[in-house]
Amino acid sequence: MQHDLQNTKDEVICETLSTLAVISDAQIAEVVGQIVMKLAFNNSEVIVRKKALLVLKQMIKFFPSLINLEPQFIKKVELTIQRENDLGVIQSLCKLLYEVILKDKNSGVDLKKYQCLSFSLVQIFKRLLTEPTSEVMYHGICMPWLVIDLIKLIPLICIEKREIVSFQSLCEEFLQIGFSDSLFEIPSSQRDIIFSIEIEIIKYSFEFEVKRLSNISISLLGKLLAVNDININYLTLDLLNIASQNGFKESTKKLFAKVIILGNSFDIELKKRVIDTLFSMCDNSNVINICQVYNQMINNEDLIGIKEDLIFKLCILTEKYLKGKEYVDIMMSIAFNGGNYISFELWNRTLRKLYDDQEATKYCILLIEKIIKKNFGSDDFIELCCLILGEYGEYCEDILSLIQTLISKFRFIKDSTKIRIITALMKLLKKFNSIKDLLMNICIEYQYSSNCELQQRIKECLYLIEHPSMIPVVIDSSIYKDTTIEEKTIINEVEGTPSLKLTSTTKIVNKSNVMKKQFKFHFSHSLNPSGLCEKVEIIYKKTMSLNEGIIFQDQNIQIGYRSKVIDNVVGVQLFYGNISSLPITVNVRVIVPHGLTSSLQQDKLTIESHQQMNHIIQFKLNTSFLEPPRLQIDYHFNSTSINVSLPLPITLLKFFKQPTPMISSSLPEQTTIPYLLNINQFQSLFSRYNLIFQSNDQVVETHCIIPTLGEIKIQFKFNLKELSVSSSNEQLNLDVIALILYSLQ
Incomplete structure (x- = not known):
């Protein structure tokens, strides 16, 4: 290829360049790149220069440092722009230059070194728009693709105010064509070319925040929104997105109604763009309207493929801009219409938002009562409602009627929803003793369910009903608030991180060793x-x-x-x-x-x-x-x-067995750890392992046997908040403590 590139026949050189354009990679670019660059700037044939410039553009993608091998690159580009008469070569050079400048920009290189090219490029742009040449006219426009390349390239390197003003004036004059009614009377091919150039100018005005052009651009976009052409509608919505993200959100809001109308189209891709555009246009003044539009779209069967994305955007807007009753209205509407797209994160965020707003919480409970009694809703919606009822059920006005409605639908819902309902009713039992009989009946009916998890939850519920003194201990609402420093200290203690307390019967244990033993x-x-x-x-x-x-x-x-x-x-x-x-x-x-x-x-x-x-x-x-x-x-x-x-x-807890009278109680080794426990919590844990207790107000203790390891004694001194495990094996003490701490978390 090196040999062919140095051939005297232009057709051989052109064939080689065509091949290089297809197969170039970093290795090839490093070997023949400089030869191609000489052809691009020094060859006498137009076709060779044009092809060589395009091959260089391709090579730079694989071997960016190729440009650095030619120290006079910018000078050669400047001379070519000034002397070249063929606009095809100029266009190829602009494509190469745009690729090089973009790579430098992304690498953080100062672009001032390209400033010397801006005047010549602006002059070419001016000649194309004001002095068209018939030989290079394409559907009434002189070299339209070169015009578009220049609109992309010039703003990157143009710094001089005089040149910027000249460039923007030319852009402004061209935009005025878009307001002409005769534009829609010309052939569609010519109109599409004009639209392509105008859209590139509009994009420039938004991305570089050119206020002089942005007002004209917004007005023109309003006109384009009414054009019955799906491709123009696509581009218009994309440009509105760019405008909203670059400081022109206030100006785009006046086109809100026209964007909504496009949302009624049968084209799914257009609907997606409408959703994205509305999201970027949203602020405090129009969030309610946009959320209402999104809510209507959720139930549109045509949008089932993007329903999750729609719900995600709706949740973001609601979290960002709404609070109080407005927040509750939208979030409950999302939950009701969202079906199985509602995630645990949504439930958790809703609970956190309600924590500090009593009025919104009361309104939410009232809304839940109303919706469940009237429409019931999907399983996922009922699960969210039960989660909220379990935390804030005290605001419910007619709890018996609500529970009767839930129970009446029990056989129609999935097992996970049944579990969520039973859990909520267990929490409500702490606040409303009147629901005890209803809860007992439904538990008895489903206590032999084929679902093990549901069966276990019902057993837990029946146990609580039979032991009402346990209800205040076991049922405890989650706390959805920021943790204070004092609370973090308590939490750390509960997780077993405080220093070990040393007593006369306690073996010294290193804190870090206990943490290493903590169950993972x-x-x-x-x-x-x-x-x-x-x-x-x-x-x-x-x-x-x-x-x-x-x-x-x-x-x-x-x-x-x-x-x-x-x-x-x-x-x-x-x-x-x-x-x-x-x-x-x-x-x-x-x-x-x-x-x-x-x-x-x-x-x-x-x-x-x-x-x-x-x-x-x-x-x-x-x-x-x-x-x-x-x-x-x-x-x-x-x-x-x-x-x-x-x-x-x-x-180890799985192997616990009750001791027999034959077992000796000689347990010299003891390990103690202070642990902020509740006596009922401790009793509840070991009752699950069928252990027998001897207890009073101060101490809870039990003996058990671990086969092959011997007898072990577990004691909790309630007044000292001290948990101790004693046996003849020190490591066994630490292992059992770690497991108990993990079980109680």
């Missing part, structure tokens, strides 16, 4: 779905003290768990349910910590759609351990592979 939860999912890790950890804490339950679920697979303890062996039966519409192949692996051994019955399963399979794993306790065994599964369906790693709820 490890979960991973190759798709990393939002919120799944938090949900799995919550479920894990529940199942630590249960013999059965659902321990994991994503969009494709559900894993259930059932365990049985015999001495120092735990038998675990895992149930894998395929909830997808395709067969799934599951590869199973179990990783056990030091202290446990395991045996796996079957490590590969093939599960048909909506079917279930199970296998058994046995864990044998050899010595103390803290980290739980981990279940690693790789499941495959429809050429998709997903990896999941989650802990199994097998901890």
Whole structure:
């Protein structure tokens, strides 16, 4: 190629340049780049110079430092602009120059070195608009694509005020063509060329904030919005977006009504652009109107593909500009119309917003009562309502009627919604004792549900109803406010971080060692779905003290768990349910910590759609351990592979057994840690492990046996807020404390 580029025949050079334009990369550009540059600026043939300039433009994309190899590059460009008579070469040079300047701009290079080119470029721009040459006319415009290239290029390097004014005056004169009624009487090809140039000028006026041109541009955009041409409508909305983002939002608002009219189009892409344009135009003065338009669009079946994005934008505007009753109206409307696109983040944000506004909270509860009694709503909407009712249900005017409505629809809703309703009613039980009978009846009716999680929630609810003294302790509303420094101190203490208290019976324990022993939860999912890790950890804490339950679920697979303890062996039966519409192949692996051994019955399963399979794993306790065994599964369906790693709820607490009279109570080693606990909270935890207590107002204590490890005593001194574990094994003390702290978080 080097040889061909130095050939004396122009046709050979042109063929080689055409090839280079296609195959150029960094290595080729480094070898032949300087030869191509000589052809671009020194060859006598127009066609060769034009092709060489375009090849240089292509090479710079792969080898930007090529320009630096020619120290006289800017000088050569300046001379070419001044002397070149062929506008085709000028256009190729402008394309090359634009590419080079953009790279320098993005790299933070000062563009003043290109200022010497601005005068010549403005003069060419002026000649094209005011002194057209018939030989290069294209649909009535002289070299329109060169005009567009110059509109992009000149503002980047033009600094002199005289040149800027001259350039802007020429742009202003051309924009005036767009206001002519005769514009729509000329052939469409010529009109499209004029529109293309005008749109480039309008974009320049907004991006460089040229007020002189922006007012004319806004007026012209208003006229273009009424043009019955879908492509012009696309471009017009895109330009309004640019205007709103560059300081002209106030000017664009007068076109609000015309933008709304375009939203009624049958073209989905146009509707998307309308949504984006309204979002960029929004401020305090028009947020209500825009939110109402968005709310109407949510139910449009044509927009189902962008419903999530629409709801996201609507939530942002509501959070940013609205408060009080207006905020509640819009957010509840989003929740009612949004269906399964409503995320946990929306619920959490709504609760936080209501926390400091009592009037808005009362209005929200009133609105919930009204909507549920009249329309009920989707499962996702009911779940949000129940979350709010659980926190602020005391403002409800007719709680019995509302609960009767919820219960009457119970058999029509999904299990997760049933769980949310039961949870809300458990919280409301603390405030309204009158709902006890209704809650009892629905729990009895569904206590044998096939859904393990629902069954467990109902058992918890029935336990609370039977033990009303536990209700104030267990049911505690979430706090949605900023944490103060004092509260952070208390929270740190509750998480087990304070210094260890030393007493005469307490072995000295280093604080950092205790923190290292603190239980760590490890979960991973190759798709990393939002919120799944938090949900799995919550479920894990529940199942630590249960013999059965659902321990994991994503969009494709559900894993259930059932365990049985015999001495120092735990038998675990895992149930894998395929909830997808395709067969799934599951590869199973179990990783056990030091202290446990395991045996796996079957490590590969093939599960048909909506079917279930199970296998058994046995864990044998050899010595103390803290980290739980981990279940690693790789499941495959429809050429998709997903990896999941989650802990199994097998901890030292799982092996607790009541002592027999044969066991001696000689437990010399004791480890104590101060811990801000509630006595009822402590009793509740260990009642889940079927432990027997001896307690009074000052002390709660229990003895238990861990097979192969011996007897252990757990004691909580309520007045000193001190938790101690004693056995003949110091490490066992620390491990049990870490697990208890984790269980109580």
